[in-house]
Amino acid sequence: MRVLLTAGPTYEPLDPVRFLGNRSTGKMGYALAEAFAAQGAQVVLISGPSTLPDPVDERIETVRVETAAEMFAAAAAAAETADIWVFAAAVADYRPARVAAEKIKKSGDTLTLELVKNVDIAATLGQRKRAEQFAVGFALETTNELAHARDKLHRKNFDLVVLNSLRDAGAGFGHDTNKVTVLDAAGQIVNFELQSKADVARGLVSLILARRAATH
Template sequence: MPLQGKKIVVAVTGSIAAYKAAHLTRLLVKEGAEVQIIMSTSALDFITPLTLSTLSKRPVYHRFHHSETGEWTNHVELGLWADLFLIAPISASTLAKIATGNSDNLLTATYLSARCPVMVAPAMDLDMYQHPSVQQNLRTIEGYGNIILAAESGELASGLSGQGRMMEPEHIVQHLKSYFQDTDIKKSFSGKTALVTAGPTQEAIDPVRYIGNHSSGKMGLAIALELAEKGAKVELILGPVSLALPTHPNIHITKVISAHQMYEAAAKLHQNTDLSVFAAAVADYAPAHPAKDKIKKAAEDFSISLKKNIDIAAKLGEVKKSHQVHIGFALETSNENQNALSKLERKNFDLVILNSMNDQGAGFKHDTNKVTIFHKDGKIHRTELMSKTDIAKEIVKSIEKIFSTEGQ
C-alpha cells in the first residue's frame, strides 16, 4: 500500500466541492495514510469540522489559536510534519493567495511553511476556471514546483457544463498512489549535483541600456525543478528574468546579469558537479567599452564596438571530467540539424537539444516547446509540441539514460 504511513495534510477551502473532502479523507485513511485536516474559514460554510475530524480521527484546525485556551496552532510544525500537502478543493481565492504569498489564514501560512511536495485540485465554475487570471495563477504555482490536479469536466453547481469540477476523490487517491510508487524513480538523481544555467544575459551599453535577447528562462527553470524533484542538488545560475522563482529546497539560486558574471559563477561551481545543463541564452557579444554615463542622443548615426563573450559551455567543456555529463541547447533558424550536431561535437556535449524558431509555439517566451534531442551515440528523439514542464521531463529522462548506461 503506497500510502501506508504517509502523512498527508488535506487543506479544504471554500468551494461547494468541499463536501468531497469527507469522501477523500475516508479513502486516504482506508489506504493507511495519516490525514490532518486544515480548513479555511469560508470552508466552514460548506462542511463541518466535526465530520472531517470523525473521519480523519484527528482534530481539525482552522484558526491560528484555540479560542478557549489561547493555545497557538503551530503552522510551521504542521508544514514540516507532512509528506504531502494537498489542497482539495482549492478555490480561486486561495489560489490567488498562494500564488502571491498571502498568509492571512492558517491554511495559507501552513502552505508557505511546507517543505514537502504540494498538490492542488482546483474547483470552480466554468468561466472562473478559464479566466486568464486563474490560469496565470495556476501556471505561477506550477512554476514554484506545485503539482496541479487538473479540474475535470461535467455538470457544475451553476448548471453549466464544462471543466471546473474538482477531480473525483478516487482519481486524486490514484494520483497520490502513483506519486509515492514512483518515489524511487523520482529520486534517481539523489546524491548528484547539477549545474543549470537559465534565462538571458544583459550586456551593458551604458547605465540604462543593454544588449539582450527574448529568453524568458522558462525552459531552464522547468529543467531545474524536474532535476530537484528527482533528488538532485541543483545550482541554478539565473540571468535577469521576470518569472516567479522556484522555492524547492533542493535548488540554490545564483542571480547574475552579464555573460561574464554567469561564466564566473559557473566556473566556480562546475568542478564539483556531476551534471551541467547549459540552458541560458548567453549573449555572444558585449559592448567593448560600456559608457559610465547615459549616452545622450546627438549624432544621426551611432555605432557600438562589440567584443566576443566567452563561450561558457565550450570553455567548461574543455575541462570536463570523465564522470561529468554536459547538456547543451541550440536555438536555430536554418541548417538546424547540422548546426546542432556541430555544437554537440565542438562543445563536448553528451546531448544537445535543438529548438527551431520555425516551429509554431516553440522557442522564447512560450509556455510550450517542441525539441529534437541529439545524443552523442547518434540516437535522436523528437518530441511533439508540449508544455515546457513536460519537455523538461523528456529531457531529464534522456539524461537518466546517460547515467544508467555509465553505471553498467
C-alpha cells in the same frame, strides 16, 4: 546527484540605462531545475535576468547574475562538483567594448557600436569536463538546424544537445510550450512533440538520467 544548470538571458550593459540582450525568459531552464529537483537532485540554478520567481524547492539554489562574464564565473565555481551540466541559458555572444559611465545622448543619424566576444561558457568548461561528468547543451537555430546542433555538440564536448527551431510554432522564447529534438554523438535523435515546457523538462530529465546511467 548535483546538477549545474544555466537559464535565461544575459544582459550586456551599454550605459547605465541600456543593454544588449535577447528574448529568453528562463522558463525552460527553470522547468528543468524543478524537474531535476523532483528526482532528488541538488541543483545550482544560475539565472540571468528573468522575471520568474526563484524556485521554492529547497533542493534548488538560485544564483542571480546579469552578464555573460558573471554567469561564467558562477558556472565555473559550480562545475567542479556537479555531476550533470545543463547549459540552457541564452548567453550573449558579444558585449560592448566600452560601457558609457553616463547615458549616451542622441546625436546624429547613426550610432556605431564596437562589440567584443564574450567567453563561450559551455565550450570553455567543456575542455575541463571529466569523464564521469555529463554535459547537455541547448541550440536555438533558425537555419540548417541539425547541422549547427551537431557542430555545437562536438565542438563543446556535449553528451547531448537539445535543438530548438524558431521555425516551429509554439517553441522557443516566450512560450509556455516547447518542441525539441535531442541529438547525441552517435547520431541518435529523440523528438519531443509540442507540449508544455514542464512536460518537456520532465521528459528531458528522464532521458538525461537514463543516458548518463548507460554511459557512466
